Structure formats: structure tokens, C-alpha cells
Amino acid sequence: MRLGDYRYPMKWTGATGLMDHIGKRLTIRLHDVDGGYRDIVGILESPSTLRHKDGREITFSQNEIAIYREIIQVPQMAGKGAPLSIRIIELEKLLNSTWSATEQIMHGEWLFRASGKFTMRANSVLPQGAPPYGEPEKNIDEAIQDVITFYAHRDLEPIFHLPLPLYEELFTYLLAHGWREKLRAQVQVADIGISEIKSDSILEISNSCNPEWLSVQGDEQLLNLMEKTPARYYILKRDNNPVAVLRAGIQDDWAVISRLFVKPEYRGLKFSQELMLSVFNDLYSSGIAKVALQVDISNGPAMALYKGLGFRKHHEYSYVIQSEAS
The missing domain is CATH 3.40.630.30 (Gcn5-related N-acetyltransferase (GNAT))
Structure with missing residues (x-):
């Protein structure tokens, strides 16, 4: 099996063994009375009936069957499905749940995290609300000051963790008000x-x-x-x-x-x-069957390793800190 390929083979089969597929979704190719073939699709309910997705019952004779196959639903791929903005928030919440900070406090839809001096993810503010600013509980300038105060009381550097492009406006606003980007990373996903x-x-x-x-x-x-x-x-x-x-x-x-x-x-x-x-x-x-990881975009060997293993970029995020001058 190729890495990342978990679609199952759909083998065409004659009428033998049809009873083993009761309750499964099939496509059946029937001999047409005028010559040639016609296909019917649905859930097999009996040896002579299918239930179409619109509710119709389709009848057939086993003597008409040329070949049939079971239709296997392909699992939803990692990082696919919902609109990107929703997927970014959901994936960031997933990442947070597997690397949970010692202290976590919600201020509006901003998650304040603190865990001592180890790891930026567990010591940063993660917006989780709607763009452009992630729905803090106060106006943007007061909310930023709350971040500075929160980390100063814990003798920690104030850090924003900004998933992009979702919070691009907040990123730009911070850079215009005395902050700078410390690190840019990618969240990558793969189907294994x-x-x-x-x-x-x-x-x-x-x-x-x-x-x-x-x-x-x-x-x-x-x-x-x-x-x-x-x-x-x-x-x-x-x-x-x-x-x-x-x-x-x-x-x-x-x-x-x-x-x-x-x-x-x-x-x-x-x-x-x-x-x-x-x-x-x-x-x-x-x-x-779904995996995710985070990688610094400046880490060339790691980026190459993960690409070779089938990982693909889902989104980027930036760690933003105060400039020394500010």
C-alpha cells in the first residue's frame, strides 16, 4: 500500500456471493434486453432489490447480473471538508488539546496559556474567534495590554500565536504597534x-x-x-x-x-x-489514519523529511513578540 493511500480496491464480481453484501452499497451492471448493459446503484436489501439514495426501490433479477462491486466510502482526508477558516480553528484546538498548558484562561475568545519557560505553544495567546482579531473580550488595544500584563505577572515574555491567514489583520496590527515575528511555522497534515x-x-x-x-x-x-x-x-x-x-x-x-x-x-x-x-x-x-505536526519553515531537512512522508501544508502560524524598542 502506498503511504497515505487507504482507498480500498473495488473488485468487480459475478452474481455469486451477492447475499454476503446485504446492507451494503453496491453498483450492479445488468444485461440489457436490447443488448449492452445498464448500471444500478443503491443499498442491497434483498437478492433482487436495491434501495436508491432517493428512497426508490429498484428491482432486478440475478439472471440479469453481469458483474457488481461494493462501493467503499473513502474516509474524510485529514484537513479537508469544512471551510478553511473553520478547519484552521478546529486543528489549532486539536493541537492545543494534545499539548495542554499548565494554566489556560479564556479572555473572550483569546486563550491565554502559561507553563513556565518551556515551549512557545504552551506560553502564548491563541485567538480562536472570528477574524479579524479573534474576538477578545475588550477593544484591541486594551486586550493587547492584558496580554502584556498577564505574562509580566508570570515573568514570561508576551507571545501571540497567530494562525494565518485567519488572523492576518491582527498580525499586521501588532507589527505596526511595536511587535515583531519571532518564528514562522507550518501545520502539516497527512493521511497514513x-x-x-x-x-x-x-x-x-x-x-x-x-x-x-x-x-x-x-x-x-x-x-x-x-x-x-x-x-x-x-x-x-x-x-x-x-x-x-x-x-x-x-x-x-x-x-x-x-x-x-x-x-x-x-x-x-x-x-x-x-x-x-x-x-x-x-x-x-x-x-x-490522520496525523498532524508543526514544523519551523526554516528547518529545511525537516520540511524535506515530512514532504517525503506524504505531509502537506494545512496552514501557517506566527509567533509574535514585542520588539526590544517597544
């Missing part, structure tokens, strides 16, 4: 499947973050933050030595990839790709 992997590596999986996983990247300071939400922790080992680690936050039918790290002495050997594909196999086998 099963891949064949030939390797001598061993994949260890845990639902909790153990000391060995933490030691690979030195993530001990993030332990409390990571354990706030459900996740799977993966270690790729070669000759019983940890080579690479990854965290997959789990929410409904999504997984959010983060903390991918390959030990320096093993870099350049495609262990990151092997780990990702191994994780996809585990996730897909447990019913998760």
Missing part, C-alpha cells in the same frame, strides 16, 4: 497507511513517558506538560541502544507528532524516516 519496513531496529511503545525516553533528548523539564494529555511514546532501538524518540499525542481519530529526535551519532542514516513509518504502522493498526 501501512508501509513495509525492512530493518533490524526494534520499536518500543509506551503510554507513559519513561526515564529512558526522556534521557535521549533531555526532556525532563517537559515531563509534567507532556503527561497532562494522552500520548504514545516511541523509542527506536538498534542493538538495544536508543536511536530516536517521538511523541504522538492522541485525540479522537488524530495523532499529533512532536518531539522527534535522533541522537547525533545516528543522524544521516534515515532513522527519522524509519521511526516515522513505524509509528504510522502502529497508529493505523489501532484505527488512527
